Amino acid sequence: MSNKAVIFGATSLIAEHTxxxxxxxxxxxVLVGRHREALHAVASHLRLTGCAPIHELLGDAVNTDxxxxxxxxARQFLGHLDLALIAWGCYHPNPDARQSREMAxxxxxxxxxxxxxxxxxxxxxxxxxxxxxxxxxxxVRRSDNYAYGSTKAALTxxxxxxxxxxxxxxxxxxxxxxxxxxTPLTAGILRSRFSVEPATIAAGICRAIQRRKRVVYMPxxxxxxxxxxxxxxEWLLKRLHF
Amino acid sequence: xxMSIQPVRQTEIVRPWNGWPxxxxxxxxxxxxxxxxxxxLPGETFLPFGLGRSLSDVCLNPDGTLLRTPAMDRLLAFDExxxxxxxxxxxxxxxxxxFLTPRGWFLPTTPGTSQVTIGGAIANDVHGKDHHRNGSxxxxxTRLELLRSDGRRIExxxxxxxxxxxxxxxxxxxxxxITWAEFRLKRxxxxxxxxxxxxxxxxxxxxxxxxxxxxxxxxVAWLDGTRAPFxxxxxxxxxxxxxxxxxxxxxxxxxxxxxxxxxxxxxxxLIRAFNRLKxxxxxxxxxxxxxxxxxxxxxxDRIENWSRxxxxxxxxxxxxxxxxxxxxxxxxxxxxxxxxxxxxAYLVVLKTLGPAASGGLLSFPTSGLTAAIDFxxxxxxxxxxxxxxxxxxxxxxxxxxxxxxxxxxxxxxRDGYPSWREFARHVDPAFSSxxxxxxxxxxx
Numbered sequence: 273m274s275n276k277a278v279i280f281g282a283t284s285l286i287a288e289h290t291x292x293x294x295x296x297x298x299x300x301x302v303l304v305g306r307h308r309e310a311l312h313a314v315a316s317h318l319r320l321t322g323c324a325p326i327h328e329l330l331g332d333a334v335n336t337d338x339x340x341x342x343x344x345x346a347r348q349f350l351g352h353l354d355l356a357l358i359a360w361g362c363y364h365p366n367p368d369a370r371q372s373r374e375m376a377x378x379x380x381x382x383x384x385x386x387x388x389x390x391x392x393x394x395x396x397x398x399x400x401x402x403x404x405x406x407x408x409x410x411x412v413r414r415s416d417n418y419a420y421g422s423t424k425a426a427l428t429x430x431x432x433x434x435x436x437x438x439x440x441x442x443x444x445x446x447x448x449x450x451x452x453x454x455t456p457l458t459a460g461i462l463r464s465r466f467s468v469e470p471a472t473i474a475a476g477i478c479r480a481i482q483r484r485k486r487v488v489y490m491p492x493x494x495x496x497x498x499x500x501x502x503x504x505x506e507w508l509l510k511r512l513h514f
Numbered sequence: 515x516x517m518s519i520q521p522v523r524q525t526e527i528v529r530p531w532n533g534w535p536x537x538x539x540x541x542x543x544x545x546x547x548x549x550x551x552x553x554x555l556p557g558e559t560f561l562p563f564g565l566g567r568s569l570s571d572v573c574l575n576p577d578g579t580l581l582r583t584p585a586m587d588r589l590l591a592f593d594e595x596x597x598x599x600x601x602x603x604x605x606x607x608x609x610x611x612x613f614l615t616p617r618g619w620f621l622p623t624t625p626g627t628s629q630v631t632i633g634g635a636i637a638n639d640v641h642g643k644d645h646h647r648n649g650s651x652x653x654x655x656t657r658l659e660l661l662r663s664d665g666r667r668i669e670x671x672x673x674x675x676x677x678x679x680x681x682x683x684x685x686x687x688x689x690x691x692i693t694w695a696e697f698r699l700k701r702x703x704x705x706x707x708x709x710x711x712x713x714x715x716x717x718x719x720x721x722x723x724x725x726x727x728x729x730x731x732x733x734v735a736w737l738d739g740t741r742a743p744f745x746x747x748x749x750x751x752x753x754x755x756x757x758x759x760x761x762x763x764x765x766x767x768x769x770x771x772x773x774x775x776x777x778x779x780x781x782x783x784l785i786r787a788f789n790r791l792k793x794x795x796x797x798x799x800x801x802x803x804x805x806x807x808x809x810x811x812x813x814x815d816r817i818e819n820w821s822r823x824x825x826x827x828x829x830x831x832x833x834x835x836x837x838x839x840x841x842x843x844x845x846x847x848x849x850x851x852x853x854x855x856x857x858x859a860y861l862v863v864l865k866t867l868g869p870a871a872s873g874g875l876l877s878f879p880t881s882g883l884t885a886a887i888d889f890x891x892x893x894x895x896x897x898x899x900x901x902x903x904x905x906x907x908x909x910x911x912x913x914x915x916x917x918x919x920x921x922x923x924x925x926x927x928r929d930g931y932p933s934w935r936e937f938a939r940h941v942d943p944a945f946s947s948x949x950x951x952x953x954x955x956x957x958x
Contacts, residue, residue: 285545285585309548313602317588321613456545459521 274324276353278302278346280386281333281360283310285455286405289474290357295322299355302346306332333360333382334374343389352397355481356390358383358404363457367419379423384430387445391434394443401481402438403446404431408489411449411498412509416461435486446480448473449498450490521552523579531821532569533774533828534891535920537948540579547586547602547693551661554579559946560663562687564604564631568638569831570920571948572686578946581691583633589613590694598656600696603633608765608815615807618759620702622654628812633692638917639684639877643732643751643811645867650879652683652872654698660690663944667693672873681940683874686916688941688950704757707732707810710750711801713793716743717842723748724866732810733866738789739849739859739887740782745793746862751810761806767818777825780890785860824890829860830920832900833886835867836912841883844910848887848903857899861888875937878915886918897921916949927953 277294279287282303291301295318303318303326305311311328318326327349331342347353362378364371387404394400409417410424428447435445452458452467473490480488489495501509523540541563542552554560559578566573574580586604593599597619601610607621608628614620625640634640639652657671660682668690670679682689710730714720720735727733730750737746814820821828836844845864852859862885869881889896904926907914913930914922928934938954 283546307548310546313546313548313588313590316590320589320592454543459543459545462522463524 275299275355276301276350277355277357278304278343278350278353279357279359280304280331280342281358283307283314284359284361284405284457285470286450286453286473286477287357287359288314289471290359290477291318292321293474293478294355295324295326298322298324300324300326300350302327302329302349304329304331304342304346306330333362333378333386336377336382336385339382339386340389343386343393347393353390353393353400355401355403356394357477358386358390358402361405361407361457363417363420363460365416365460372419375420375423379420380426380430383427387431387434391438391443391445395438395441398442401444401446401484402434403448403477403481405448405450406431408449408451408494408498412501444484444486446485447487448477448480448490449488449494451494528563528566528574528580529828530569530571530573530920531567532830532891532920533821533824533826534830535571535574535948537574537576539574539576541582542579543582543585544604544691545585546588547590547659550665551581551663551691554663554944559944560691560942561945561947562603562633562637562691564634565606565629567627567630567634568917570916570918570922571952572638572916572950573634574948575946576948583631583691586693591696594619597699597701598696599699600657600694601632602694603631603636603692605632606630607632607635611807612763612765614699615702615705615763616760618702619699620753620807622698622700623648623651624811625651626812627815628808629815632695632697633687636683636692636695637685637687639872639874639879640917641865641867641879643734643865645865645870645879646727646733647731647868647870649868649870650684650872650874650877651697652874652877653870655683655872656696656698658682658695659693661693662690663942678940680873681875681937683872684877685874685937685940686876686947686949688945688947690942690945702753702759702807704754705759705761706754706757706804706806707751708754709803709805709810711796711803712748712750713745713796713799714748715745717846718743720746720748720864721842727866735864736792737862737864738786738793739862740786740789740853741858742850742853744846744849744862746864747793747796751805753807754804761808764808764816768816770818771820771822773822774826775823777827780824780860782856782858785858827891827893829888830891830896830900831886831888831918832903833884833915833918834903834907834912835878835880835882835884835915836907836910837882840910840912841885844906844912845883845885847906848885851902852887852889852899855895855899857889857892857895859887859889862886875933875940876916876931878913878917880913882912884915886915916953920949922953924953924955 283305406428407424409421410428413421431447476490528539529536561575563580583604586602589601591600623642641650660668733750735748
């Protein structure tokens with residue numbers, strides 16, 4: 273029997289590249305996305321290059337109430353679930369009130385609600401991995417991204433608690449904390465020298481899933497960087513203009 | 515799918531593959547074929563940019579913005595019975611080969627590197643070792659979608675929007691952004707080719723050898739341009755009639771040149787020694803071998819960034835095509851002059867082009883003989899030498915390859931491509947390139 277996964281926010285480039293690696297290994301996938309045509313392009317590529325069935329499911333993170341139905345539909349396609357990846361996200365560099373609310377809704381409210389739903393499914397099965405893309409921006413907020421960072425901080429905190437709840441049932445919760453990745457999400461800000469490609473992150477995600485990691489930083493050296501930054505007193509951080 | 519935020523134009527130094535000219539460029543990435551273009555800023559022009567393998571400013575837009583396409587890398591449809599494939603324009607030939615060859619299919623025709631995108635292959639209407647038989651890449655394109663700066667998506671094929679379609683084949687990315695394309699494929703009986711390499715002693719000698727090419731699908735000649743009478747090796751191959759479809763597919767290069775080599779590294783004596791070594795490597799007149807398709811078609815893909823060996827100033831390639839009756843005389847004159855002014859050609863490749871044409875208004879290939887001649891870029895002396903060649907090429911009724919030429923004078927272009935005015939009518943008003951502004955001037 274092939275492995276089965278559902279990916280929320282499947283048109284995100286990190287999710288898409290993760291799906292390519294999974295499909296190449298024969299995973300059967302349900303892809304959830306909100307743009308029909310973009311989702312279809314992603315799925316078409318996976319169908320041609322992979323070998324197991326690929327299902328498309330329209331849905332978005334704006335409507336929290338519709339999430340249970342979305343999870344049910346995914347389960348109808350797959351039956352058993354081995355992996356769920358939550359990859360949707362939203363970023364506004366200098367948000368107004370509406371944009372802040374959108375970020376909070378997508379990055380925290382919908383992601384946490386969905387994690388809870390999926391957590392229950394996995395707990396019933398007594399197996400599976402719930403992988404969620406958070407961000408290093410949740411570790412330390414910077415002057416230019418604290419609105420985004422705080423939503424990711426909340427998500428990271430939520431996942432930490434969920435992990436404790438689910439680990440006795442044999443369910444792994446994986447928190448993924450990428451640094452700057454070259455994707456449409458960050459198209460609104462200047463590229464940094466430290467940017468990495470989504471395919472690199474995807475490879476790391478697959479490794480982390482296989483090894484049942486709890487929290488991964490990508491690239492790996494960021495774990496040390498953010499350990500130091502978190503330990504610094506706030507007055508020093510302010511001085512560093514970080 | 516609309517972009518919710520106005521994307522930021524990044525600024526970076528972009529160089530074409532030959533390393534010159536290097537210009538600071540604004541760039542934007544295009545992520546998927548379903549995206550819309552960002553609204554151009556006042557006076558801003560766009561130019562699609564794939565892997566930047568052209569050797570000229572056809573891939574640069576110094577005052578405008580490059581649209582980087584490699585993230586558009588999705589295969590969309592594959593019809594195994596008809597042998598046709600539809601994919602996004604940023605898909606590379608290497609990516610396609612990895613998908614196609616285990617299934618017994620091959621590219622309809624291929625240039626000498628697999629590190630180009632489909633969009634680039636169409637925009638330059640590239641040709642390969644089989645042009646004398648099979649024509650250029652554009653001959654196999656059945657459909658494509660153009661995204662214009664006014665937001666329109668136009669599906670073109672030889673039958674619908676045929677004029678725009680023909681302008682887009684070899685259209686240097688100026689008719690809009692190609693988002694996806696559909697093209698015919700070729701059956702591949704085996705991943706290996708039977709290859710014959712024939713040594714020749716002079717250009718005359720080469721002509722005799724090439725006359726026996728009848729049974730060979732893929733042919734190309736390499737010659738030593740550093741000494742008359744220009745000995746060399748003529749290589750020809752056919753796919754083996756049967757054999758394994760799989761071979762150990764090489765995704766990456768074996769060696770990488772990490773940075774620009776010092777400018778003095780490639781000296782004429784070193785090239786002469788290398789050429790002699792290469793010729794003496796084949797003492798017999800005819801050598802037969804069997805090679806996998808990657809070794810045969812893409813030998814230079816084994817070395818990542820090999821053009822950095824030429825140093826910071828890079829190299830310049832002079833590639834012309836001329837009718838058979840004048841071509842060899844022209845080539846002889848060019849190479850001899852280069853030796854006389856102590857700027858011998860470092861690499862010379864000869865290829866017979868056939869009569870099959872894609873119909874592209876600015877397509878380079880036309881029936882005759884084409885020679886691609888590499889020179890290290892010494893600045894003005896090299897450019898002066900090229901200007902001298904220009905007159906001879908025009909006298910021989912030849913023309914130059916836009917994708918290889920960062921200095922072609924406007925008059926040379928307009929003479930070689932008389933359809934350029936018709937082409938100009940199809941250029942998207944918000945698309946432009948360094949090359950286009952140079953050769954077309956202010957003419958819209």
